[in-house]
Amino acid sequence: MAPSTGVLVLAATPIGRVADAPPRLAEELATADVVAAEDTRRLRRLTGDLGVTVSGRVVSYFEGNETARTPALLEALLNGERVLLVTDAGMPSVSDPGYRLVAAAVEHDVTVTAVPGPSAVLTALAVSGLPVDRFCFEGFLPRKAGERARRLGALASEERTMVFFEAPHRTEAALGAMAEAFGSDRPAAVCRELTKTHEEVRRGPVGDLVTWAADGVRGEVTIVVQGADPTAGIATDADSLRAAVAELEADGTSRKEAIAEAARRAGVPKREVYNLVHGAGERA
Known part of the structure; x- marks a missing residue:
C-alpha cells in the first residue's frame, strides 16, 4: 500500500524581534521531518533564541538552489513526510523562496498549510x-x-x-x-x-x-x-462626460455600465451623466 502524502508547512518567521514568532513555530521546528531553510545559519540562531532542538533533517532552500532542490523535497512529501519551509524573515513564497515547492505540492495533491505570523x-x-x-x-x-x-x-x-x-x-x-x-x-x-x-x-x-x-x-x-486619485484630472464639463461615455462604449462597454464608470471617474452622480448622454440636461 502506497504511503499517504505528507504536509508542506509554510512558517512565518520574525521580521525583527524574536518575541514576535508565532507560538506554533517552535512546535513545527521541533517536530518536522525536514526543515528547509533559506539560510541554515539564521535557522540555528532562530532555534537557539527559541530554545528549540530540530529533530528532523535540515536542508538549505534559497533562490540559487530552489529549482534543483524542489524535486527532492517533493519526493519527501510524497513519501509522507512533514516538510517545514522557513525563510530569513516573514512568510515563505511572498517575495521569498517557496513558490516552486508550493506549486509542485499542489500539482501532486499534497496538503499545503501555513503557520501565520509576521509580514513586512x-x-x-x-x-x-x-x-x-x-x-x-x-x-x-x-x-x-x-x-x-x-x-x-x-x-x-x-x-x-x-x-x-x-x-x-x-x-x-x-x-x-x-x-x-x-x-x-x-x-x-x-x-x-x-x-x-x-x-x-x-x-x-x-x-x-x-x-x-x-x-x-x-x-x-x-x-x-498611495494609489492614484481616480477623479484627478478628469474634466466634468458636459462635452467631456459625453466623450468619456462614448469612449467606453467604443471599447465594448454597455451604455449603462459606461455611464456608471464615467460618473465614478469624474466623481459626479450617475443620474447627471445619464441626463447629459440622453439629452435631458446640461451641467450648470
Missing part, C-alpha cells in the same frame, strides 16, 4: 497611514533604471495602495523614479527596520522622501505609496 507587507501597510481598504504588493522593483521606470509607469494609474520592497542603497533611486512616475506630491511612507530597535516610519509626499533618502538609508526597507 501588512505591517508596513498598517502603520503607513495610507488607505488600506484595497492594496497590491509589487515586491522589488527592477534594478535597471529603464526597466524600473517602465514598471512604475505602468502603475501610474493604479488606484490601490501599493507596497514595495527595496534595498537600502537603492531606496533614493526608487523614490526618485516614483516621483517621476506618480508625481512628487503622491503621499507615501518609507518603513525601515520594522519591529526592530531602530524602527522608523517616514511619511510624506514622495518628493520630500527623495530628499530625506539622499542622506543614506540603512536596514530593511518597505515603501508604501
Whole structure:
C-alpha cells in the first residue's frame, strides 16, 4: 500500500524581534521531518533564541538552489513526510523562496498549510497611514533604471495602495523614479527596520522622501505609496462626460455600465451623466 502524502508547512518567521514568532513555530521546528531553510545559519540562531532542538533533517532552500532542490523535497512529501519551509524573515513564497515547492505540492495533491505570523507587507501597510481598504504588493522593483521606470509607469494609474520592497542603497533611486512616475506630491511612507530597535516610519509626499533618502538609508526597507486619485484630472464639463461615455462604449462597454464608470471617474452622480448622454440636461 502506497504511503499517504505528507504536509508542506509554510512558517512565518520574525521580521525583527524574536518575541514576535508565532507560538506554533517552535512546535513545527521541533517536530518536522525536514526543515528547509533559506539560510541554515539564521535557522540555528532562530532555534537557539527559541530554545528549540530540530529533530528532523535540515536542508538549505534559497533562490540559487530552489529549482534543483524542489524535486527532492517533493519526493519527501510524497513519501509522507512533514516538510517545514522557513525563510530569513516573514512568510515563505511572498517575495521569498517557496513558490516552486508550493506549486509542485499542489500539482501532486499534497496538503499545503501555513503557520501565520509576521509580514513586512501588512505591517508596513498598517502603520503607513495610507488607505488600506484595497492594496497590491509589487515586491522589488527592477534594478535597471529603464526597466524600473517602465514598471512604475505602468502603475501610474493604479488606484490601490501599493507596497514595495527595496534595498537600502537603492531606496533614493526608487523614490526618485516614483516621483517621476506618480508625481512628487503622491503621499507615501518609507518603513525601515520594522519591529526592530531602530524602527522608523517616514511619511510624506514622495518628493520630500527623495530628499530625506539622499542622506543614506540603512536596514530593511518597505515603501508604501498611495494609489492614484481616480477623479484627478478628469474634466466634468458636459462635452467631456459625453466623450468619456462614448469612449467606453467604443471599447465594448454597455451604455449603462459606461455611464456608471464615467460618473465614478469624474466623481459626479450617475443620474447627471445619464441626463447629459440622453439629452435631458446640461451641467450648470
